[in-house]
Amino acid sequence: MSDHDVDIVIAGAGPTGLMVARELALAGVRPLVLDQLTGPSAEPKANGLVGQVIRLIDMRGLYHELGGEPGAPQPIPGYTFSGIPISFDAIAENSMYALRVPQPRLVSVLEQHVREMGVEIRWGQRLSGLTQNSSGVTLAVSGPGGDYELRARYLVGADGGRSQVRKWADIEFPGTTSDVVMRIAHVSVPDEFRAPEGAFEIPGFGRLPFGHNRCENGMVVFAEFEPGRQLIGTMEYGSATIVDDTPVALQEVADSARRVLGVDVPMVAPRGPGPHALRRINGQNTRQADRYRAGNVFLVGDAAHVHSAMGGPGLNLGLQDAANLGWKLAASVQGRAPIGLLDSYHGERHPVGQRVMTHSLAQTALMAPGDAVTALRGLFGELVRQPEVAAHVAQTLAGADTRYDVGDDHRLSGRFVPELTLASGQRVADLMRTPAPLLLDLADGFFADAVGNGSAGIRSVVTTTPSTTAAALLIRPDGYVAWAADHTGSAELNSLQTAVSRWFGAAAALDLGA
Template sequence: MPENIATTDVVIAGAGPNGLLLACELALAGFHPIVLDRLPAPSLEPKANGLAGQVARVLDMRGLYEAFSGNVGAPVPVPQYIFGGMPLNLTAVEPNPVHLVLKPQPEMVKILTERATDLGVDLRWGHALTEIEPAADGVTVTVSAPDRTYRLAARFLIGADGGKSLVRKRTGIEFPGITSNGHVARTGHATVPAELRTGDGRIEIPGVGTFGMGHHRRERGIFVYAELQPGRPLVGTVEFEGGEQYSDETPMTFGELQDSVERVLGTPLPLAPPTWPGPHNLRRTVGQNTRIAEHYRSGNIFLLGDAAHVHSAMGGPGLNLGLQDTVNLGWKLAAVLRGDAPEDLLDTYESERHPVAERVMMYTLSQAALVSPGPEITSLRTLFGELMQLPEVTTYIANLLAGSDVRYDVGDDHPLSGRLFPDAEVETESGPTRIAELLRSARPLLLTFDGAADLADTAADWADRVTLIPVTGPRPPAAAMLIRPDGYVAWATDAVTPAAPDGLRAALERWFGAALDRTGVRH
């Protein structure tokens, strides 16, 4: 009897934040992917401890920022951050692009799981992808579940299954980069004596110094301190040698963490295991990988998040990079599945996002160099610290860390084009709103300000795919803006010139497919 193989549009391997958000993006577009994860339930291990950078604005445009941050309204940037273990004063940076959302990964996964479930996503815990059979028109996968083994035929397979990605390995995509084998990083929640905590998220160690949130270079290694949630300090270290003696099978003890803290600080620190309810962080990472997949796509198979790139966590770039990969890929998959765009639109996922990952590799390795031991590094830090007092240097680094220096090649030379949308407040027929709130549904937008209403006639043939919204505002960022579902501006103009309709039409065709004729047929 022929085997009965279920069919679906998209299979996503991995139910971490990236895989779950991609499922939500596809569900907003009317598709219901199957998400597979080998774990029987969401992991309680707090791998990531928050989000930093433009990703806060991405969450905001999907209505997730309040759930992640607990704050209402637009994301508010932080006045200071860190780079290479050195303070970065952002008070003079205008606009300040650095946002920080403190949220342990298990809580992120919980929020996204609930959203995915509400949107009708088929989420399968305890279902491990084991085999992949690519074909010209799709992918067939074998899945091992607790009670059976079965196969799924999908148009697309997404590998969001982490740094050791089975999808990447079975697809044969190379993962070049470097590994620092001797490094040992340790982190753990700890009870810190009240008399050492300053009440503003810092810790003061007599005879050593005061340490705020982040990585702090010492001659014997790096000391990490972060009170990401009130009353729940997280302590960590990085030592540059000794990693060879550990294996993945040797669990870390609290005593090991405490000994490492004493070695790095050069003095005992009276720590005790956490007393609050778990889950608690207590983990050791041996070696530091900095790697990026040679390609993000192989036929109908795509890599996402850590499956595509791994790097140091210094500065918190991981989910800023991965979740923006996600919204970039999501709308393009949906457009191809609907038949709105040709499959070569999917090639722009790699051409746009691979260079962004390369920049993250560059600046995380740069920070790793700045916290390395040695007198020459101490001198370099002194020089770099002086440079970071210059406003133009601070602004440059802030945009680098946030990812706000990213500009895609969208084929339009307006200063806004290729960049994340400006979140201005505008007036619509329904009243005042922010542009981010107009992107909740993950549909592309054409915003026309006063005097640009005629451009809506040009876009009318795309009204089935593009939402046309006339708006007003005291300081419009442009006369008209075409904004992709991922929030990036595809085209803009400051005036309705004779060339403006042709430029808009070219952008609509490039990103959202052929126009409809007046009978509703694409041509």
């Protein structure tokens, strides 16, 4: 646009910001990405992806590139809730997926993709302020070449839990901070103490299993995500607060592990060049932006919500924020967005963030010391042995219980499209490499004929599948079903027209044979 330097600026080139950039570029819009770092962060943070996001990255053609096994993603046989093991073997429809991929690898892949698609990333650029009016946002930027102003139609804040974008946009960040101190470090454990199934044999204590382990004095997490380098973390409740600027050392982590387990834990500094994890978190924040949109400013990922990493929900939540917002911003920039589309971002994603914080807080509470919590964990362990409870927990952790209000009451509407294998042998994921709406007509072209004569920009595929009894599904660019029908008729055509108008604009009128 003539009065803007760029349509969209993304503040932050972490995984969520880069995912927004990739979604926009796939839709034909090239944003400008700014980051105050001098290059992609190599800091080891998340160690993988869990939940519904696995199916999202599969749709976008990223699953195998990030290390997924050949074929479709397969659900995992079990997981944990606050360190309590849960088997999914008896679940009829298991919605829990996982993929081990270090966050630096994810960032590297996304950065390469967006650059190849023509997206400019400016490293070493620090935002120093913003103002906005009804037409856009003006950013004050400081970089190696000096200070400058940048005008954008929209700004996406993907700048982390301490987001300056959020603060400058006057968005509140209510929540709580728990009285815990967490420490985490990469270490090297002598081979004689490594046990089968990723466990750790600790002299004087016994076997410490892979994952989160609750003790009466706190929690210890142990994992070996890569050969020769282990991860040890601790969480102590009610610990004396340490001044934030006190440098953390490996000995501090070892001392914490000794307090929690009651014995010395054999560990030395990790081998190899790194970078290695070594950090402390004073108090666990559980906070959520009271609004994900303020005028022309939007928040995604940690800028919109922070919570415990237990269970690994962060990237599942943040990357799906990106997918939800990306196609809506692209439609607005391209003049295709119906009224209210951009507001639906907050309306849909804010409740999902609340849901994640609920189970995150519950897992933290179940890790706390005390006889009452021990009893509660025992009862919870009994409950999750019931298949229906295990299924509920799996859906919650995966985010598969998310259902948006899309204005259609079909059982599939508002939910992430089910895994469908079509008559051609393709999966529905194969048809969604780009964020564009898809009409899956399973009724011999009855619905595709109407859409094919319209101007909705909807791709229609006439096919069959034994995987569902639905006659047709209209799938939004983010993979969620906007409309579905079990029968063919004028009522179904009219409801399809309503859905198309709601999500893709009144100009996308269908030919209903009137």
